[in-house]
Amino acid sequence: MIKKLSTILILGLLTVALAAAAPGPRHVYLTWQGDTSTTMTVVFQTLTPVDDPVVYFGPDSHEKLSEYPSQTKGRPTKFPGLNRWVHFVKLTGLEPGQTYYFRAGDSKNGFSTERKFRTMASESEDVRFVTGGDMWIEPATFELMKQAASQSPQFALVGGDMAYADGKTSHVNFWDKWLDGWDKYMVTPQGxxxxxxxxxxxxxxxGGFGGKPEDAPYFYNFFKQDARGYFSRRLGPDIIVYVLDSGHTNPQGGAQAQWLAKEMERTQNIKNRFALYHVPLYPSYPGVFNNPYESGGRKHWGPLFDKYRLKAGFENHYHTFKRTKPLRGNKVDPAGTVYLGDGCWGRPPRKVKAQLDWYEAKTASRRHVWLVDVSGDKVHYRAMDPHGKIFDEYEN
Known part of the structure; x- marks a missing residue:
């Protein structure tokens, strides 16, 4: 009897020890699948299947899971070709402009440390965000992450070419390093x-271009923002972002352009309208202005940007810095759209043209991220380098 009790005690202690040592999720990150004022999607990954992915959350900090007033169970997705499960937990019914604390995980792998986020406000307020693309896992990528986070942005717009895994399952470690960096560095000074x-x-x-959603498995399975790959997000009452696919998994014309026309017409009264995409309509890299996807963007999207007076297009792809003059109808127009790019959030800068083109206000071979402040109908854009130096500014 004593031996049996001792065995039970040892097994019990071992179970407690294993639970305490459980590493928790492999990654934890945030995105949106719906209203940014009343929802938040918490995403976490595990290396084994689980039955009970869950997020415990509430408006106050707690030490124990049982103390959180709310919990939401998630839906796991098996990543094709890998022993990797991605769990999406959409928190709904949240209060606008409210801080929430949470822990994510499951009973098998354990839970994350406590994290916090803030929903977007439903009434007009000043908003700050950062944007850029073409990152990879360079030391400069993480330096720019740290600089970006130090400015306390409310969200980040990432314009493609994040981990450079090229859709290959053999490159999952690129995404692991990228997500580890995001988790470590993209946290504001307020936590x-x-x-x-x-x-x-x-x-x-x-293949880079001309593919289908299944050709970009990490993008669609790690984030699941929208099944089509193009969508819009309302960020408070004064901001909307049209997120577009510049020919990678959807044609620029056809259904995507038709959707964009209807969406821009529907939302034309929102004060600040931005677009986020990868390949620029107005590139700063030499010799590519008439390439198929650059000219395709100008053909299918440019007239809509002009008609509905897009405030700014956030462009990427060429690993350079660029700010255009305000443009409308492929001409300089003081009331036109400014195009900011061209994706150098970490990747080594490429050379720009020897002389400014007719549409360019400023270009440089320089790593950077864009810091954007919105106040009412005024927007202030600042380009910041890995040392935190602001080297260009614009307002419209």
Missing amino acids: YMIPMILAVGNHETR
Whole structure:
């Protein structure tokens, strides 16, 4: 009897020890699948299947899971070709402009440390966000993450070519390093996680261009923002972002252009309208202005940007810095759209043209991220380098 009790005690202690040592989720990050004021999607990954992915959350910090007033169960997705499960937990019924604390995980793998986020406000307020693309896992990528987070942005717009895995299962370690960096560095000084809204790029896609959603498995299975790959997000009452696919897993014309026309017409009264995509309409890299996807963007999207007076297009792809003059109808127009790019959030800068083109206000071979402040109908854009130096500014 004593031996049996001892065995039970040892097994019990071992179970407690294993539970205490459970590493928790492999990654935890935030995005949106719906209303940014009343929902938040918490995403976490595990290396084994689980039956009970869950997020415990509430408006106050707690030490024990049982103390959180709310919990939401998630839905796991098996990543094709890998022993990797991605769990999406959409928190709904949240209060606008409210801080929430949470822990994510499951009983088998354990839970994350406590994190926090803030929903977007439902009334007009000043908003700050960051945007850029073409990152990979360079030391400069993480330096720019740290600089971006130090400015306390409320969200990040990421314009493609994040981990450079090219849709290959053999490159999952690239995504692990990228997500580890995001988790470590993209946290504000106040401790808030920074939700991301992402556009697909050629380095998310097997073959780069002309593919289908299944050719970009990480983009669609790690984030699940929208099944089509193009969508819009309302960020408070004064901001909307149209997230587009510049020919990687959807044609630029056809259904995507038709959707964009209807969406821009429907939302034309929102004060600040931005677009996020990978391949620029107005590139700063030499010799590519008439390439198929650059000219395709100008053909299918440019007239809509002009008609509905897009405030700014956030462009990427060429690993350079660029700010255009305000443009409308492929001409300089003081009331036109400014195009900011061209994706150099970590990747080594490429050379720009020897002389400015007719549409360019400023270009440089320089790593950077864009810091954007919105106040009412005024927007202030600042380009920041890995040392935190602001080297360009614009307002419209």
